[in-house]
Amino acid sequence: MRHGKTGIGTVLGVGLAVAGTLAMAPSAVAVTPDTATISFDCGSYGSGTATLTATQDGTAATISVATSAITSPIDLGANSVKSTLTLTKNGSGTTEFSGNANPAIPAGSAVTTGPLSGTVAAGDSLEAASLKVVVLGITATCKATSAQSPGPFVF
Template sequence: MKIGTLVSGVAGTAAVAVSALVMAPPASAAAPTTATVQVDCGDWGTGRATVTAEQRGGAPAVTFSTPVVWAHHSIPADSISTTATLSAAHGRTATLTGKANPAWTLLGQPFDSGVLTGTVTPGEAYRFTSITSTFGSLTIHCTAVSAQTPGPFVF
């Protein structure tokens, strides 16, 4: 085999491998991606909530949903201001915020915060602690009352 053929073959293989990596979808930079936690939402009651985690545009993102809090009347999309607090083992906290709720229109429809983003320390393990959402005079505040299952999020 000629050296020129060998070099072009190796270069071609490397180019194919690099292009496959470039075209591959980015992996979620959070693990686990979904967790559940028991929450106390004051007058709304207590129950199970689901928290999902992912990386969006380089920033950590979470979404909180629970049937404990449900719609009394229609609320338009992107109109509820929400702040979630996550805590780390070393006393650090992270605040993720957003105003990206989906339309909340059906009586009894469970609450969904939409995507909340913020800043965390990469590699640190964070647990959901609480969430506060506001729409006009309506305020929803839920606090975790159990450990997050399957465990903390690592971004």
């Protein structure tokens, strides 16, 4: 009988130790900041600010873009805008996030696109450099005209 109580006590003790270890484990690292703003010049299509919203899940990351630099001349259906966001990577190279996800966009409204998908590594520092948006076969290329604020995304 005594042996059975010791076994239960040992199992309970191990369970509590495991629970304590899990509670003290570091939480998943996330991108910081998760939202930033930047200004774009899209040539004859316009210029304005953009809000970039980033998320991370391991090495997979997404960035959504809402910009007043480009407005839709007509109603656009969901998932009809193809976009590529080019970012400087760690101050020297570049990386691209791309996709064709967007909500329905009414005529005259600012373009919102994303989430655009890309791959990151721990410690990557990414800052938007340009945005290419293709709508109904027409391409608008936008160049960043300001630094990303409050700063680059760090993954």
